[in-house]
Amino acid sequence: MQKQDAIVVGAGPYGLSIAAYLQEADVEPYVIGRPMAFWKEHMPRRMLLRSHIEASSIAAPHEQLSLAAYQRMTGSPVTEPIPVEDFIAYGQWFQRQVVRNLDTRQVRSIAYDGDVFALSLEDGERLLARSVVLALGIGLFTHRPPQFAHVPRELAPHSSDLADPAQFRGKRVAVLGRGQSALEGAALLHESGADVEILTRSAGIEYLAYPWRTKLFRKLTPGPLTRFSHMVIPPTDLGRFRTVRIIADPDKFRRRSPEAQAALAKVATKPIGAYWLPTRLKGVPVRAGVRVERVDVVADGLKLALSDGGTTCVDRVVLGTGYTVDVSKYDILDGSLRRAIRTCDDGYPVLTTGLQTSVNGLYMAGVIGEKALGPTLRFVTGTSNAGPRVAAAIAGKPVRR
Ligand SMILES: Cc1cc2nc3c(=O)[nH]c(=O)nc-3n(C[C@H](O)[C@H](O)[C@H](O)COP(=O)(O)OP(=O)(O)OC[C@H]3O[C@@H](n4cnc5c(N)ncnc54)[C@H](O)[C@@H]3O)c2cc1C
DSSP states (O other): OOEEEEEEEOOSHHHHHHHHHHHHTTOOOEEESOTTHHHHHTSOTTOBOSSOGGGOOOOOSSGGGSHHHHHHHHOOOOOSSOBHHHHHHHHHHHHHHHOTTOBOOOEEEEEEOSSOEEEEETTSOEEEEEEEEEOOOSGGGBOOOGGGTTSOTTTSOBGGGOSOGGGGTTOEEEEEOOSHHHHHHHHHHHHTTOEEEEEESSSOOOBOOOOHHHHHHHHHSOSSOOHHHHHHSOTTOOSOTTTHHHHHOHHHHHHSOHHHHHHHHHHHTOOOBOTTHHHHTTTOOEEESOOEEEEEEETTEEEEEETTSOEEEESEEEEOOOBOOOGGGOTTBOHHHHHHSOBOTTSOBOOOTTOBOSSTTEEEOSGGGHHHHOGGGGSGGGHHHHHHHHHHHHHTSOOOO
């Protein structure tokens, strides 16, 4: 059986970006995954991306693969805020440029004999590789609060399972949470004719201000981003004016103490809505400072007992309750391989700066690498940090960023 140098599992932004950097390093990867599948199948239709255009390019060693180049070459204009359909079209275009022979089969299991990885695919075929990169995304890590453990998923979907908000037209829907996914989901449900209420444990909802500082700076320095532009306001678009440069750069991030790193991660991933949401959520009631204590499945929906002593009856609940990263949820790894991966107490794998696990040749990219390279890895913009580092580690030589 032919042995591949590197197999990349995942054809979302991370898998595709890493494939482009591996090619730059003269390693031709074998890429498996359905292109942009999570974005196509899980994100709500008509969703707007919170990240700006410059933070939404899938990183590659050549400018011809940026979102700006996509617009130039295809003549498809992408406006800001970016509609999810446009971003998916860009990701699929990127895939066609970089990975012509994408294998869209599911990987069922991965085993390791101490030298070579063996991947079993859905149709029973086996592939062998010296290195494997897992870029499986955030979808495996959805967090469902324990009060909802007994509730069927159709009655209480997670916000990452809200592909068609129109199906809730005319229904009473409680949205739990105050992050971007929860709030954008609430706005789309409201616009689709659902009777929406937002419930949050915190004292209220916060929205980002219009990024006038960045917009003004980009207006004053038109054209492609230069080194200088990166130094003043990097495109990653995460954090405040004082922290944005540290968060953008994994080397600066890693030099901070663990406590400072945790504080920076909190700033970058704080639950907060985009600046365009307040107008869209006008008229949607918000119940702040309440927790859902108990959930009963009743004949016509769900009855929620709240921490303020009140109850509310709804047809559906949307759980905008975030994600809990835990490498043990990677159930495609066979038991002994999973046990060989060193983990931190909180379930993240211990990774090198090249995103290699403690198993030689096994790499993990995307949100699972955020402890190693910082919070950019939770977003598309972090592909610029992950791609060159993973490719350099596999190829054993520096790779153009
Ligand atoms: C509602 C919502 C809104 C978001 N908005 C933004 C935003 O505006 N900006 C932003 O930067 N980020 C946003 N994100 C975060 C975004 O999901 C990630 O940044 C991005 O998808 C990470 O890319 P990825 O390549 O790691 O994973 P994904 O895009 O999830 O891709 C995973 C890939 O792995 C493949 N795969 C998984 N398991 C297997 C298997 N067993 N076998 C074969 N293939 C497999 C899938 O087919 C897919 O190709 C949002 C997330 C959500 C949920």
